[in-house]
Amino acid sequence: MTIWRNAEVVYYVYTRNLRTAGTNQYFGMVIAINGLYLSHIGNVFNVFEQLCSNIALRGSILQIDSTGKIKFVHSRFIDTPDEIETTIRDCRDLVEINLRNDFKHLPDEYVVPRKTISVTYNENFGERKLNDLLKEYNCIHFTKAENEKSGYIDMVVTRLYEENHDLKERYTRLQHQKKQIRWVLFLLIMIIIGGVVFFFYAQDASQLIKSKSDTISDLNDTLQNKDVQIQSKSQIIQSNTETIFRLDSTIREKNEQIKSLQNETLNLTNTLNQKTKKLDEAQRKLTNINRAFNNTFSAYTYFDSWKSSNYKQSGSVSSKTYSFYAYADDELNIPYYVSSEKGYDYLTITIQRTGMTAQQLLKTSGVDSGVYKHTFTASDSYELVVSYSKDGSNNHNNDNAGVKRMYIYHPIVERLRRMSE
Numbered sequence: 001m002t003i004w005r006n007a008e009v010v011y012y013v014y015t016r017n018l019r020t021a022g023t024n025q026y027f028g029m030v031i032a033i034n035g036l037y038l039s040h041i042g043n044v045f046n047v048f049e050q051l052c053s054n055i056a057l058r059g060s061i062l063q064i065d066s067t068g069k070i071k072f073v074h075s076r077f078i079d080t081p082d083e084i085e086t087t088i089r090d091c092r093d094l095v096e097i098n099l100r101n102d103f104k105h106l107p108d109e110y111v112v113p114r115k116t117i118s119v120t121y122n123e124n125f126g127e128r129k130l131n132d133l134l135k136e137y138n139c140i141h142f143t144k145a146e147n148e149k150s151g152y153i154d155m156v157v158t159r160l161y162e163e164n165h166d167l168k169e170r171y172t173r174l175q176h177q178k179k180q181i182r183w184v185l186f187l188l189i190m191i192i193i194g195g196v197v198f199f200f201y202a203q204d205a206s207q208l209i210k211s212k213s214d215t216i217s218d219l220n221d222t223l224q225n226k227d228v229q230i231q232s233k234s235q236i237i238q239s240n241t242e243t244i245f246r247l248d249s250t251i252r253e254k255n256e257q258i259k260s261l262q263n264e265t266l267n268l269t270n271t272l273n274q275k276t277k278k279l280d281e282a283q284r285k286l287t288n289i290n291r292a293f294n295n296t297f298s299a300y301t302y303f304d305s306w307k308s309s310n311y312k313q314s315g316s317v318s319s320k321t322y323s324f325y326a327y328a329d330d331e332l333n334i335p336y337y338v339s340s341e342k343g344y345d346y347l348t349i350t351i352q353r354t355g356m357t358a359q360q361l362l363k364t365s366g367v368d369s370g371v372y373k374h375t376f377t378a379s380d381s382y383e384l385v386v387s388y389s390k391d392g393s394n395n396h397n398n399d400n401a402g403v404k405r406m407y408i409y410h411p412i413v414e415r416l417r418r419m420s421e
Contacts, residue, residue: 342366
C-alpha cells in the first residue's frame with residue numbers, strides 16, 4: 001500500500017500481486033481523502049483486504065481457484081458495472097464501520113518536499129511513527145510481509161480448499177486401490193478355476209482351494225473396508241463444501257444486518273435533525289410572538305379628551321361618541337369635569353352594548369369633577385356618549401363640561417404579558 005500526498009489530498013493505493021503460473025498480475029484499489037489522513041495503517045490494510053476477499057467471493061472480477069488462491073476472471077471492469085457499484089457501496093460501508101475513528105485532520109505544518117520512503121508494515125507499527133513519516137515524506141510505500149495475516153476469509157477459505165484438495169487426492173488413491181483389488185480378485189478367480197481343474201490331477205487340491213477361499217474372504221473384507229473409507233472421505237468432502245457455503249451465507253447475512261443497522265441509524269439521525277429543526281422553528285416563532293405581543297398589545301387603551309363647544313348657547317347640546325371593544329373584567333376610567341348652572345345644565349355619560357339598551361353612567365351639574373369607574377361584565381363592542389346639554393335660560397360658572405384622557409385597563413392582557421415573560 002502506498003500513501004501519496006498531493007497538497008491537501010491524501011491517496012491510499014492498495015496493490016495485490018495475484019501470481020498465476022509464475023506470472024505477476026496486479027489488482028489495485030484507491031481511496032482519496034481531502035484534508036484528512038487515516039491514523040491506523042493496520043485498519044486500512046484490513047479494509048482493502050476485506051474488499052478484495054468480498055470481490056473474490058462474488059466471483060465476477062476475481063475468483064478463488066481450486067488451490068484456495070485468488071485469481072482474475074477478467075480485467076475489463078467496464079463489463080461488470082453492477083459489480084463495480086457493489087464494490088463501491090461495500091467500500092463505503094467498510095470505511096464507515098472500521099475507519100470511522102481513524103480520520104484525523106492533516107496539520108498545516110505537514111507540508112513536505114517530494115520525498116519517498118519504503119517501509120515494511122508489521123503489527124507494532126504505531127500512529128506516532130506514521131505521523132513522523134507524514135511530516136517528512138509525501139510518498140510512503142508500505143509492504144506487508146508474507147507471514148502477516150491477510151484477513152479471516154482468506155485464511156478460512158484457503159485452509160478449507162487445502163483440506164478439500166488433500167481429500168480429493170486421498171479419494172483418487174483409494175479408487176486406484178479399488179481397481180487394483182478388482183484385478184487381484186479376478187486373478188484369484190482364475191486361480192480358483194485352475195485349482196478346480198488341478199483337483200482332478202492332485203489330491204492336495206482341496207487344501208489349496210480352501211486356502212484360496214480364505215484369501216478371497218480376506219480380500220473381500222479388505223475391499224469392504226476400503227469402500228467404507230471412501231464413503232467416509234466423501235462425506236468429509238461434502239461436509240467441508242457445505243461449511244464453505246454456510247460461511248459465505250453467514251457473511252452475507254452479517255453484511256445485510258450491518259447495512260440495516262446503518263440505515264436505521266441514518267433514519268434516526270434524520271428524524272432527530274427534523275425534530276431539532278422543528279423545535280428551533282417553534283422557539284423562533286415563540287420568540288417572535290413574544291416580541292410582537294410586547295410591541296403590539298398594551299394593558300391600557302387610551303381615548304382622546306373632549307370639551308363641550310356650546311358655550312352660552314341656550315337650549316343646545318354638545319356631545320362626542322366613543323366606539324370600542326372591551327373584554328369582560330376590563331375597567332373603564334373616565335376623568336370628568338363640569339362647571340354649569342346647577343340643576344339645569346348637565347354633563348351626561350351613557351354607554352350602550354351592541355344590541356342592548358343604553359345605560360346611563362353619570363349625570364351631574366354645577367361645579368363637579370372626578371373619575372368615574374365602570375367594570376365590563378361581558379366581552380363585546382360598546383359605544384360611549386358624553387354630552388353637555390343646556391336649558392333655555394341663564395348661564396352660570398364656566399358654562400362647559402368635558403372628559404380628560406380616559407382609558408380602559410385590560411387585566412387579561414397584563415396576565416398574558418406576565419405569562420409570556
